[in-house]
Structure formats: structure tokens, C-alpha cells
Amino acid sequence: MSDREETKLALRELFAGQRLAVLATREEGGQPYVNLMAFAVSDDLKSLLLVTSRSTRKYENLEADPRVALLIDNRAHEASDIHEAMAVTVLGDAEEIAGAERNRLLRIYLDKHPHLEAFASAPSCALFRVQVRSYYLVRRFQEVTELHVQR
């Protein structure tokens, strides 16, 4: 298997086992701001999907500046995490999706989080697609692999 395919496989396995991601946005004036979010990923690994209520800070931040970073990891809260845990940092741009595309992407999101249906379907909630630019995959403490999405 090529390194590229191996990295993609590692990402898929990590995403399949994790339900929550840390989302970093930027507040007015540059203050970084992070949240724990339920996420889903598209089959091609090119997009991550997030849902938030429109009355949140992250929504305001995303509206003002679409650049985001996310962290998804499989730590077990043990000392061994340092060498055993895997973490991926995702960089990309978020955009709110409406219309028919929203319904298609919402299905992907709800396949992973069926119990969030009432939440995600509320008219006061927004669905965001993060177009991924790069993944930085960290394994065995300091081994870092980058995967860049070509557009």
C-alpha cells in the first residue's frame, strides 16, 4: 500500500472510531476559540460536516472568518497515550450549506449521529461543510504525516 493510501486508511479508521472533534475558530480581534463538536466525514475525506445552533459564538465566528482547525484523536486518558494515541489536525474552510445539498450532507451526518436528528433538523441549526485543505496526522508521539487535498 502506498503511503498515501495508508495515511487515508489510518484517517478513516480514526474517524470511524471517534464521534467528537475539537473545533477551533477565531473570534473578532484574533482570539482563538475552541469547542467540542459532533462531526462526520465525507467518503472522499475531502469534507467534514458540523452542525451548530445559530445562536452560538462559533456560528458568529464562522460567519466572520471561515478558516478553521479541528483536532480528532483517540486518547484513552492513560499515560500510554503519549506513544499510543493518534491525533489528527485538520485545516480547512467552513461554509454553511443550504437547500438540496444540505439534505444530502445531513444524511451523512445523521448516519453517524442518528440520535441528533431532532437537533440537526431544527430550523435554528446550521449545517457547515469544512472543505479540508490539509491533515496533519501525529502517531507514536512525534511521527507526523501530512496529507494535502489538491483542488
Add this chain to the structure above:
Amino acid sequence: MTLVLPLHQIEPPYGSRVGGKCLALAEMERRGIPVPETLCISAEAYERYVSVTGLRERILLELSRKSFDDMRWEELWDASLRIRNIFLRTPIPGDLATVLSEALEARFRGQPVAVRSSAPGEDSDTVSFAGLHESFVNVTGIEDILERIRLVWASLWSDAALLYRRDLGLDVRNSTMAVVVQEMVIGDRSGVAFSRNPNDNSQAAIESVHGLNQGLVDGTVEPDQWIVDRATGEVVSHVSASRDQILVPEIEGVRLKPLPEEVALRPPLTSEEVKTVFDTVQRLEAVFGQPQDVEWTWGASGLVVLQSRPITTLTSEDPEDERRWYLSLRRSFDNLQSLREKIEGDLIPGMIKEANVLAAQTVDGLSDEELAAEIDRREEIYERWVDVYWDQFIPFAHGIRLFGQVYNDALHPDDPYAFMDLLAGTEMASLARNRALEKMATMIRDDAQLADALLDGLADDNPELDGAFMGQVNDFVHRFGDLSCAITGGARCDQTPDTLIKILLEMARHPPADVRRTPRDVEAMREEYLDQFEGEERAWAAELLDLARSSYQLRDDDNVYLGRIEAQVLAAVDEGRRRLKSRGVEGADAFSGEDVARALRDSDFVPDASSEEDAGDFMVRARQLVGQPAGPGVAQGPARIILSQADLKKFTHNEVLICDAVDPNMTFVVPLASAVVERRGGMLIHGAIIAREYGLPCVTGVPDATSLIRTGDLVTVDGYLGIVTLRERSEASADRSRTPQEAGSDEAGSDEAGFEEARTGGR
């Protein structure tokens, strides 16, 4: 583990999977005691259903929105209703349905069955869940049986079952449910029997009715009772019942009918039959090694035992046992009808009389000692009515829930609260009042001179005010009372129509608010509902609707009646505080009624200071407050906290109304509001109902809404998700919301806020 088990396959170690009821039936069958043909659907089936359909997470998400301890019973009821609707609308997945259908078909072949709960861990000698979960009798056809199985599963999440588990400290996440499906034995006599009389260990007790058991178990049909001496087997006493009703099976379900006279003349059991029942329960006690509570029926083939469970020693000996209270959350139609008569004919007039008698007794002239005694006496009277509120009014509110359940079962609506619109169709006085207000506001809107005159008139009595308009105002005050009396329950009223005029001027500055619903919708809904029933059932459905409407109106009114009595407690306490202050006692405004009475008697008495504010390095503030979604929509606006009558006067257009509880007397400001947030929770509270009428976003059950949010703060109310977001803290909010006088009363736990606490807290 198998999904479906016949009794002969059930061994004692399976108890944790099939529940006590199945286990006991299996044991009886092994011993040759006649029991109905039975299949047990193990907890495995329930668990597969909630896993495959994703229901498990949906249920837990529903229940973990808020801390369980913060949820009032109305909120739990709402959560239960939503969960039950999820079960109603989620069919059993294909392969599981196939396994169950085939087993049921093979065993019962289209015969009618009873579907009963058998929750593992349900009954033991210290804990009884008897009656907390649902059971259904006389169900025919696989589709219907499968639906009843889902409803038995859903009853694991009924509010009564949830509250009881909370009291027992059981973790709801571990709850599971097995189901008993039994051949329907149509006995012509039925009953319950205790192998030991809970009141006297040397005796056994047998109760019996003509017809089916259900009527006896839910208290609708009065039974004959026999007390038997355990040592000799002799009948010690026999108390006859009036025997006027009988519960019989219908094509589907059961029905209460008048008992034919010739049957009514004789007791349900002959003395030999009493002996047979007695012998059987004694044998069951020996088999299970502890006293038994047995349900049985007597059919063509003789005595059949429907179930046997341990007598819960705790239940019979502990008068504080709350299970009985939780059981009262589920009332039968007949039970509610008689409660309605009692409430309308007896309790409400009694409360009004009590309040009037108290109001007529002035406290000014009393000595300090007498005043202290009067405060204690009034507190006691109030407490007595609070008990009545819990014991009678709250259970009566379940007329609404019974109706909701019947409505949802018949129509399976998307919106589990659709039935509320049918109840809200009852013309509420508050809506008629708001229409009258709108009419006056229109007069002002159309007449600039009148508006000016009113503005001037607020400063002083203005003789130039338009005669026709003032006629309307006087007529309004005559019909609906002076709005300034709102919230205080009539304890304190302004002498001028100031509040009314201020509100009218504010209404006139903006276009009129629309009431969303038209009466025609309600009529169509009523027809649609009634069309689900035929013949006698239809008449019953109409009666149930009438009952539910009465119950709904009482939800509107009961707090007001109780409030009038508490206003009289407060009048005495206020007089006491006034005297303490004039004596130079510091902080008397913050004393509870009890402390005021003590301080009046004992000049050295100083109550414990309440916990001190910690002025540390950290400041905490709320950002998102979670409550229950109670009216769809999203709105943003400045908050207006309503704690006292003075706050209502300040209400301006587009503000978010935030209060402890929307009193029916407060609803006149709702047309001005952009959203409603209420500390009390639930769909059945007045704020939610009125918000629905005006199509306003509404969130209820936000426990600290009135303390965490301040007037002037910019808030977003999300009525879809039940979330209130505090967006910007108004710079001026601290000053604007707390004039020195109000700040004082805030710290005292203002009368109104404390008042609400007293009547809705507890339990």
C-alpha cells in the same frame, strides 16, 4: 439469550432477563398451579429494538437535557410523552418483528391476549413497581399485539416510573423491560388476594369483583372483601360492595357496564370458592417462601392465577411510601370524573371561601404575640391547601394527559402536542381580555389627540379624556379586574388604571399582534378526533375531551386560587416585618414567615444569615440556558424580567418576557413580547399555551432564568431547541433592572419569587 420463551423454558437464573412476573408464572406452571398460556418476551428483544432503531440514545438525550433533579413533574411528563410518541412512531424492525410475530402466531393463533410488563428487578420484597408500568388486556391481532408491546416498553419511561426510580436511586440507564403475553382468560369473577393481610399477619385478605380484574386494580370497581383466619381457614369477616358495575371485554379492550341486578345480588365468590382462593394463595406463599400478592380470575375451567408477586413490606408499613403518589399520576376516566366533581363542587369554592375569610380578618390591631400566632396559623392553612393542591389538583391535571394519550394513540400525530390545540380551543378568559385590550389600543392608534391626552393623564387625573374611551376602560376593569392586581394574587392593587393605560399606549405604538389560530381549526380538529371513534366510544371520547378541557382550565386557575390564600399569609408576614423594622431589626425583609413569627415573640432571636456571596477572583455568568422547547420559532430581543407588578408596567414592544411563571393575570403583555421564557417547565403551563396562541417562540423550565438574566440583556430564544442564549449583557442592565427598592426585595427573595417556589417546589 432467546428473544421469546415459553414458560417451561424459563429457569430461575433468567430472572434478570425475563423479570419477576415471568419467573413466577414459570414456577407456578412447574408446580401444576393453573396459569394462562404465556409467552415471555425477554429484555433482549427490548434491547435489540432500542439499539437497532437508535432509540436508546434518543431517549437518554431527551432525559439528559437537564439534571434529572431539576426537572419538575410537568417536564418529566412532557419528556415521557415525547418518548412514548417515539415508540408509537417507530415500528419494530423487520427481522425482530418476524421472530416475535411467528412465535406469537404459533402460540395464540389469533386469540385475544393480555400484554403486561415484567421489568427485571421490578418487584421484590422491598420494592414494588406494581402498577407503574402499562399493561393491556384483550388485544387481538399481531399488529396490535406488537404495538402494545412497544407501549409496554415505552412505559419504562413513563414519568411515574422515572420518578419512582429516581427516588429509589436506580440508574435509568440500566432499566430494561421484558413483556408477558398471556392468553386472555375471560373470568366471570376476578380478584386479588394477599396471603397475609398487611394489617394483621394472622389473617389473609381476598378481594373480588364480578367480571375482569382491571376495574378492581385501578380502583374503579369496588370489591367484596373477605378476611380469612390463616390458622383455621375460617372467614372472619365479609364486607359486601355495592356491586353496581362490571368490567367486561369488548371487541378491543374492556368496558365498564352496569352490573345486571340478578348478578349484583350475590357476592362474586361462594364460601367454597373463597376457601379455594385462600388455599391457593397459602400454597403460593409456601412455593415462593414469602407472603404473596396474587391476581386471579375464575373462568369456565376454574381458578386461574394471572400473577403472583411478593407483598412489599415497605409499601404496607411505610405511610411515606411515594409509590402511591406516583400511581396517582395515572388515573382512570371514572376516577378523574369524580375528582372533577369534588374539585369544582367542593375544593375550589372552599379555597375561595378560605381566602375571603382570611382577607376579612385584619391583622393591624393584633398584639405582637397574637400576630405571631396568626402568621403560624395562616402558614398552616396555606400548607393544608398546598397538600390539597398536590393530592387533588395535580392528579386532576392528568385529565389532560389521559386525553393526550388517547388522542395520540388514535391519531399518531407528528407533533405529540397537537392535542393541546384542541384544549386551547376552550375560550380562555385571558384571550377575550386581550381582544378587549386590542380594541382599546386601536382607539388610541386611530386618535392622536386621545394618545396625547392619555400621556398627560398619566401624570394627573385628566378631565379632558375622551368619554367613550374611558367608558371602555371602566367596562374593561369591571369585566376583567384591574391589571395592577396581577401577580400579587390581589394582595396589592393600585387605585388607578395606570398599568392598563401604560400597556395600551405601548400597544398602540405598534401594529396589533395576531392570534395565530382561528376557532374553525379547532372545530375541524375536534371532528377529526371524534371520527376516530364509533358508537358509544364516540360519546366517551367527547366526554373525555370535556373532562380534559376542565382539567386544562384548572391548570390555568389553581395557582391563582392558591395564590389568593398565600397573599393572606404574606399580608400577616408583611405586617410582622413592618413591626420588626420599626423596632430596628436589621434585614427583617429577608426573614421567612416562620422567622418573623419567632422574632415577634423573642426580641433576641436572630435567624441564621444566608450564605455569603463569594467575592473571589472569578466571575461566572450564564451563556446558554437549557430548558424545554415549548413554542417553535427563534427570536431575539432585550430581556424583561417580570418579578413584580411594577415590572409589567415597564414592558415594551419586542421585549423577551422572562418570568417565574406566566400567571393568567399577566398574559396581557404577551402580545407585546417577541418571545416567552419561563422558569416553570412543561407544555401545560400557561406561558406555553399563550405563546402557542400568538405563535411566539417559547422556552420553559429554565430554572434560573430570572436570576441569571437581567432586564435589558440581549437574549436569543430558540423555541425549537429549548435554548436561551444570553448574547450581550446590557451595561445598564444592573441599574435598570434593580432599582434600590427592587434590589432590596430581590435579596429578600422577593415575595412573588419566593411564593412561586413555595407552591411549585417540593416533592
